[in-house]
Amino acid sequence: MKKILIFLLLLSGLNFAVFADDIDTYKQYTIIKTTNNYVPLRDSASDNAKRFSHLEKGVKIFSDETKNNFYRVDLGLDKYYWINKKDVDVTSKVLKKEPAVIDEIKIFENPKYYIAKIKLTEIPPYNEIETSENSVDFIIYDAILDKEKLIQSIETNADFKISKDEFDNLKISYFSQKPLFGHSVEIDKNNLLLKVKKPFVYGENKPLENLTVVIDPGHGGDDPGAVRYNLKEKDINLDISKKIKSRLKKLGAKVYLTREKDEYKGLYERVDFAKDKNADIFISIHQNSYSDVKNKNKKEGTSVFYYNKESFKLADEIKNSVLRRTSLKDDGTNLASLAVVRATEPVSVLVECGYIANKKESEKLSDSKFQNKLAKAIVIGVKNYLRNNF
Numbered sequence: 001m002k003k004i005l006i007f008l009l010l011l012s013g014l015n016f017a018v019f020a021d022d023i024d025t026y027k028q029y030t031i032i033k034t035t036n037n038y039v040p041l042r043d044s045a046s047d048n049a050k051r052f053s054h055l056e057k058g059v060k061i062f063s064d065e066t067k068n069n070f071y072r073v074d075l076g077l078d079k080y081y082w083i084n085k086k087d088v089d090v091t092s093k094v095l096k097k098e099p100a101v102i103d104e105i106k107i108f109e110n111p112k113y114y115i116a117k118i119k120l121t122e123i124p125p126y127n128e129i130e131t132s133e134n135s136v137d138f139i140i141y142d143a144i145l146d147k148e149k150l151i152q153s154i155e156t157n158a159d160f161k162i163s164k165d166e167f168d169n170l171k172i173s174y175f176s177q178k179p180l181f182g183h184s185v186e187i188d189k190n191n192l193l194l195k196v197k198k199p200f201v202y203g204e205n206k207p208l209e210n211l212t213v214v215i216d217p218g219h220g221g222d223d224p225g226a227v228r229y230n231l232k233e234k235d236i237n238l239d240i241s242k243k244i245k246s247r248l249k250k251l252g253a254k255v256y257l258t259r260e261k262d263e264y265k266g267l268y269e270r271v272d273f274a275k276d277k278n279a280d281i282f283i284s285i286h287q288n289s290y291s292d293v294k295n296k297n298k299k300e301g302t303s304v305f306y307y308n309k310e311s312f313k314l315a316d317e318i319k320n321s322v323l324r325r326t327s328l329k330d331d332g333t334n335l336a337s338l339a340v341v342r343a344t345e346p347v348s349v350l351v352e353c354g355y356i357a358n359k360k361e362s363e364k365l366s367d368s369k370f371q372n373k374l375a376k377a378i379v380i381g382v383k384n385y386l387r388n389n390f
């Protein structure tokens with residue numbers, strides 16, 4: 001309809017193209033900026049809605065409406081997304097979107113990462129989408145690229161491809177011969193750093209000397225986790241975690257526990273700790289429970305949880321190793337949106353070793369010998385994941 005209107009106006013000898021253009025953009029935008037790191041952009045205006053993307057602090061976003069405690073975000077896609085008001089500041093209002101301008105694309109590497117550095121006039125929203133276990137797309141929204149002015153430099157053989165998505169947004173795709181080993185987006189002044197961790201390499205002295213692992217004993221302090229038969233989940237989690245740590249250290253890995261003693265740690269505190277330590281692998285240790293007390297002995301076995309495609313293989317290798325080396329049954333490898341496994345770096349999994357709520361299993365899980373067997377099995381799972389993929 002708009003095209004026909006412009007065509008008719010042009011035919012009549014009057015150039016009203018500017019007027020025609022305004023029909024589309026006659027709404028007011030609120031410019032908001034993220035004030036926290038790891039802010040979720042969601043599918044609808046609810047804290048439980050599916051996550052579309054996560055944004056670091058300092059991202060400039062155009063919002064055209066509000067609902068409940070959320071700003072609606074128009075990324076120019078075929079649907080809207082939502083961001084919680086608590087995670088942003090309002091900066092100003094405008095009648096038209098002013099997209100950021102991409103000035104430079106530089107692709108290079110350092111000892112640990114392959115990096116696409118995008119220099120912009122401002123930091124717009126972005127997304128990281130794992131397209132397979134081996135590939136990730138970085139998409140940059142609300143940004144324009146002037147091909148004639150753009151500076152491009154490529155200083156690495158890493159397989160980055162620069163293209164556009166179906167909505168004309170800049171898309172930088174990374175393909176790897178080996179499975180992804182972590183990726184992230186970082187903001188550095190006016191630059192977006194799209195980072196892909198290089199694959200794991202075995203050490204020359206000790207096999208895992210190039211590996212950093214964070215083990216996360218679930219719960220602690222005022223939060224005991226599941227409590228049954230005079231056993232507290234938090235204690236069993238810590239005992240098993242310490243045993244995993246000493247085994248991994250013998251293989252040369254750098255290993256940190258999110259808590260070394262009985263103390264409370266928030267979920268995001270644990271995730272931030274792993275990020276601070278530049279962990280390659282994050283393993284959260286838990287014991288399972290259930291609320292259906294009548295059927296208390298019916299549930300049993302080991303289950304593992306992951307969120308990102310790249311973490312599936314680690315989850316599955318750990319579970320399979322535990323099943324082979326202990327008497328525990330298979331309770332599934334599950335995709336779940338849990339805070340401790342959502343990060344794309346490190347490769348992250350959560351292990352429910354067994355059911356503390358199941359009398360028979362609770363006896364095993366609290367036995368030091370069995371815990372040793374379990375720790376050994378989890379470490380072999382990590383080794384198998386590395387051996388089969390890198």
Ligand SMILES: [Zn+2]
Nearest residue numbers: 218225286287
């Ligand atoms: Zn737990």
